[in-house]
Amino acid sequence: MRDDLAALRPLLLASGLGLGVAAASEPGAEPAGPAEAAAAASMPEQRRREFLAGRRAARRALWAVGLDCGEIPRSGRLPVFAPGRAASISHSAGIAVAVARGADGELPLGCDLELRPLPRAAARLVLRADEEPLLAVWSVTALFSAKESAWKALAVTDGGLRDLRASSCGDELRVGLRVDPARAVGVRVVHVGAAGVFSYVTGQDTVPG
Known part of the structure; x- marks a missing residue:
């Protein structure tokens, strides 16, 4: 499944979008900072894994368009990105996927x-x-x-x-x-x-x- 999604990267890059994929089952996954740790602390274990996988997928999507990204806190249920960064995250059956646009992009984001x-x-x-x-x-x-x-x-x-x-x-x-x-x-x-x-x-x- 991850390979099927990863194969779509050239298609999205042609539209100016980066694609990131992560699995909740990846070993050694930890929060990228205190805000992510605080958000994940009260979650059941499976939800915690999915939440952190979504953050990893978003960082990988941003890296794909040449942007670095540290931790991604949240406001309510929505991720909060640093200025100049934006991504959309989705989860299903233990797989997280995200799309991101480049720093000069104006595409609306949704996946x-x-x-x-x-x-x-x-x-x-x-x-x-x-x-x-x-x-x-x-x-x-x-x-x-x-x-x-x-x-x-x-x-x-x-x-x-x-x-x-x-x-x-x-x-x-x-x-x-x-x-x-x-x-x-x-x-x-x-x-x-x-x-x-x-x-x-x-x-x-x-x-x-």
């Missing part, structure tokens, strides 16, 4: 990893009626993942995934706010492993779908 496929019945939690035709081409897992990536990139704070509208745009998906259709991003979804998907935002889309 999502789903290694456990969702049942078709979950579509009602993700889609509205006007999006159901997408199921002829895209799996529920792919659509869920794309909306998760867009949710992060658009910095949505209220509502749920059904408040985003997805539409096909070539080999990508366009995902935008229903209340403000001009606020949208392009999202690419890539299959990884036997049934998993990885999605990431490829750029801002200002043309209403």
Whole structure:
């Protein structure tokens, strides 16, 4: 699985993005500083491993675009990066992945990893009626993942995934706010492993779908 994800690095670099991957099972993983240690201290062991894997993945993504990065504290549930650094982190089934942009990049950031496929019945939690035709081409897992990536990139704070509208745009998906259709991003979804998907935002889309 990690090899499948690592193979995507050239694809993301072509879009100006760095990719980092880490496993919760990596031996000897420790917090990178006191803020990470404090955040992880009260977590159950598996959650602690996943949290630290996410931080390692983010640092590796930033290194991939030539940026160093120390510890990554958090505010609430959100990671807090040093000035000039930004990354998006996702976890699934013990694997953490992150995407980062270079210091001069302006791409909105969002990624999502789903290694456990969702049942078709979950579509009602993700889609509205006007999006159901997408199921002829895209799996529920792919659509869920794309909306998760867009949710992060658009910095949505209220509502749920059904408040985003997805539409096909070539080999990508366009995902935008229903209340403000001009606020949208392009999202690419890539299959990884036997049934998993990885999605990431490829750029801002200002043309209403």
